[in-house]
Amino acid sequence: MSLKEFIKNSPKTELHLHIEGTLEPELMFSLAKRNKIEIPFKNVDDVKKAYNFSNLDSFLKIYYEGAKVLIKEQDFFDLTWAYILKCKEDNIVHTEIFFDPQTHTDRGIDFDTVINGIFNAFKKAEKEFGLSFKIIMCFLRHLNEDECFKILDKALAHKDKIFGVGLDSSETGNPPKKFEKLFKKALENEFITVAHAGEEGPPEYIWEALNCLNVHRIDHGVQCLKDEKLVEILSKSQIPLTVCPLSNVKLKVFNNLGEHNLKKMLDKKLMVMVNSDDPAYFGGYLNKNLIEIQAALNLSQEEIKTLIVNSFKSSFLNEEKKKEWISKI
């Protein structure tokens, strides 16, 4: 079996995916038409041309613009269902996705509209395809903590649907420490916590996510290699780092996949795996991320297997389910 086939055939899990980042241009246009929303693009090609980013912030501007076509519960359902079909195609058997409620509530969309649309799509997929899932609500870190507290209060009414909380959006200048009280309250309410840290931001942000927010996983974390002591702690504790190769190149964290530090992270025995982040914007879903990073870094079958196994190990599945899936790789 070729490595490409091995990647495609293995059951997989995905741990770092923004559901709003799966909004393909075609669906963006059809939702814009359905909801009579003006978008600043003439056609699909025009949209794709705009996906030329210089850093995280230049991407976020377009990503928040695109999300404006999502209005009704059915829109959130359709968005999620389209991603679920990609999971089927890529043999993803378990997924832990992010959603950004503030991107929508700030435009006057009800919190319930957003979460119900997403949750109902996953419940249908669970029933029809056996896909398992967890939903993680991200706070937008460029906003202030008070606004985030209001969203946390809304989430409490949906505790049965939301498994954990995370932190995303513009990293530089918005350190994890800014949200220490918010995450304390989330933890008191038994949400698990994760946070984006060390995507563009410095290793200090990873330290803060660990020490101030008590996170189970660091999203991205690729900047950790700049700090030896941090690498030692991450390797010892096996705190997962949800790495997203195509995203990192699109957002100019690395010049190209050949310069990505994933192999170095594997060599340091860090708990890393591969994810797609915002695949509609970054040019590929999970299999494409795995296939392209394998080729660029010449990863062995053993290393690819480690990445896939790590993803199951790092998931919030129970130990029995983890074992069951890992035995099938």
Ligand code: ADE
């Ligand atoms: N929101 C969506 N994708 C993101 C990323 N890669 N980093 C931070 N915030 C995001």
Ligand code: ZN
């Ligand atoms: Zn992300």
